[in-house]
Amino acid sequence: MKMKRFLTAMTIFVVLGLFLGACQPAPAEPTATEAPAQSAVTEAPASVAPTTVKIAFFATGPLDEPWSQAMVQAVERVKQDSPQGLAIEYKWFEKVPIDDYEKFVRDVIDTGEFDIIWLHDASAGTDPVDNLRQQYPEQIFGVSASNYFPVGGNTYFVQMYAHEPSYLSGVIAGMMTKSNILGMVAGFPYASVNHQLNAFMEGAKSVNPEVQFKSSYIESWWDPVKAKETALAQIAAGADLIFSERYGAFEAARDKGVLAFGNQSDIHEMAPDTIITSPLVFWDPDVKFVIEAWYDHVVNGTAYNAPADKPIYFLMKDGGSGLAPLYGFEQTLPPEVIAKFEEVKKQILDGTLVIPLNLEEVTIE
Numbered sequence: 111m112k113m114k115r116f117l118t119a120m121t122i123f124v125v126l127g128l129f130l131g132a133c134q135p136a137p138a139e140p141t142a143t144e145a146p147a148q149s150a151v152t153e154a155p156a157s158v159a160p161t162t163v164k165i166a167f168f169a170t171g172p173l174d175e176p177w178s179q180a181m182v183q184a185v186e187r188v189k190q191d192s193p194q195g196l197a198i199e200y201k202w203f204e205k206v207p208i209d210d211y212e213k214f215v216r217d218v219i220d221t222g223e224f225d226i227i228w229l230h231d232a233s234a235g236t237d238p239v240d241n242l243r244q245q246y247p248e249q250i251f252g253v254s255a256s257n258y259f260p261v262g263g264n265t266y267f268v269q270m271y272a273h274e275p276s277y278l279s280g281v282i283a284g285m286m287t288k289s290n291i292l293g294m295v296a297g298f299p300y301a302s303v304n305h306q307l308n309a310f311m312e313g314a315k316s317v318n319p320e321v322q323f324k325s326s327y328i329e330s331w332w333d334p335v336k337a338k339e340t341a342l343a344q345i346a347a348g349a350d351l352i353f354s355e356r357y358g359a360f361e362a363a364r365d366k367g368v369l370a371f372g373n374q375s376d377i378h379e380m381a382p383d384t385i386i387t388s389p390l391v392f393w394d395p396d397v398k399f400v401i402e403a404w405y406d407h408v409v410n411g412t413a414y415n416a417p418a419d420k421p422i423y424f425l426m427k428d429g430g431s432g433l434a435p436l437y438g439f440e441q442t443l444p445p446e447v448i449a450k451f452e453e454v455k456k457q458i459l460d461g462t463l464v465i466p467l468n469l470e471e472v473t474i475e
Contacts, residue, residue: 159409163192163401165200166224168215170233173204175332176357176374177391180270181230181254183375184393193401212238219246226404228252232259233331239265250407250414252400254393256300262418266403268396269421270302272374272431273309274458275389276353277465279371279433280313281454282386283351284321285447286369287314293349294325295340295359299471303327303355306373306389308468310353317450324349325472334358342366360385376434386443388434395424427459 165185169178182202189198201224206214211234219227219242229239232255243251243265251265261267283292292314296303307325314321324344328336337358344352345366352370354360360377363370364384372378372388399422406412416422424430433455440448457463 159194160196160225160405162197162199163226163404164224165198165226165228166203166218167200167228167230168203168206168211168218169230170206170208170211171204171231171331173202176377177331178202178204178230179375180391181393181397184397188394188397188401193398194405196401196405198401206234208234212241215242216245219249225408226250226252226400228254228400230254232256250400250404252396254396256298256302258301258421260418262416264414264416266400266414266416267421268393268400269423270374270391270393270396270431271305271423271425271467272389272391273305273467274426274465275431275433276306276309277313277316278451278455278458279353279387279389280310280315281317282443282447282451283310283353283371284314284316284318285450286443287318287321287350289348289350290318290320291322291324291348292351292353293341293344293359294323294353294355294472295337295344296325296327296355296472297331298329299327301469304469304471305467306355307353307472308470309465310371311472312466312468313454316454323472323474325474328356330356332357334361338362354385372434378434378437382437386439387436390432390434392424392430392432395429396422427461 167181171178185198185200192198203218215227218224227249229251232239232253236259239253239261243261247264249264253261253265253267254269258267258269294307294310296307311323324347326340326344328340330336334357337356338361341352341354341359341362345362345368350368352359352363352368354363354370355373360370360372360381364381369386370384372385374391376388376390378385403414407414426432454463458465
């Protein structure tokens with residue numbers, strides 16, 4: 111009897127234990143935030159933002175040439191107000207041999223010293239540019255050349271178009287000429303040259319339909335002697351103002367006592383009584399544009415995405431071009447000339463006057 115009561119009590123105890131165990135809440139499943147620390151995914155650290163950008167510039171011509179001087183001046187200005195507060199360091203490689211151009215640039219790239227490679231002319235041809243940009247797909251290139259050619263991707267073709275200040279120079283020339291003959295001395299019949307000559311002519315004709323032109327390409331980027339001789343011939347043929355697209359032509363104007371216009375960089379000090387003003391090329395926004403593209407790629411991993419069908423360029427209103435000061439000519443030129451000049455300048459800047467971009471070679475009948 112005692113054994114029976116013991117077994118019955120044990121049975122009740124076991125059943126009660128099972129019943130109470132079934133009533134306990136189940137252990138909670140770990141959530142994502144409660145996952146063990148060792149299984150957490152570690153985020154990749156953000157790229158450290160650079161504080162310096164190093165640029166290598168390459169040109170087949172001399173650094174004294176206006177095309178290169180305009181770029182040097184632009185970079186110096188950009189250094190004072192650089193994108194992202196970057197310190198800008200640059201080195202200029204001038205007179206790079208055309209036959210050795212591609213190898214020369216490649217050797218510099220391979221040093222790993224520079225962030226941006228800037229090919230500041232294409233005298234060596236388009237093949238070296240294409241070969242380099244394909245061989246170094248992670249390298250950003252800037253290209254500034256006389257004639258545009260398709261690039262894209264990691265290669266940003268920037269162009270200077272100074273047709274608007276050239277048009278303004280033509281306005282002054284068309285009103286100042288006594289002989290109704292204006293001279294133009296230029297390098298090659300390339301787009302970067304033609305657009306200025308065409309705009310100068312249109313500006314002169316806009317105020318003087320009777321004006322005629324003497325125009326010559328000297329087939330050289332740097333031959334001051336030939337440029338001077340060409341301008342002297344134009345002056346002998348009746349030209350009383352000279353548009354000096356190349357160095358040397360303004361010297362002929364100075365020697366013969368006629369007025370002239372410089373080009374690309376401010377050369378007033380070379381002939382202060384001769385050079386009224388100069389259409390100026392400001393590469394500043396182009397330099398900033400390429401630096402920003404490099405910075406975005408390095409910091410954010412943004413792919414290089416240069417346009418492949420057109421160059422990047424900025425107009426006067428965007429800071430891409432302008433005119434040198436008149437340096438006192440505003441007092442010596444007739445008031446009506448200055449008034450017209452200021453009127454047209456305002457129209458260009460506010461967009462009410464659009465100057466056509468004519469890249470065609472100038473031919474004078």
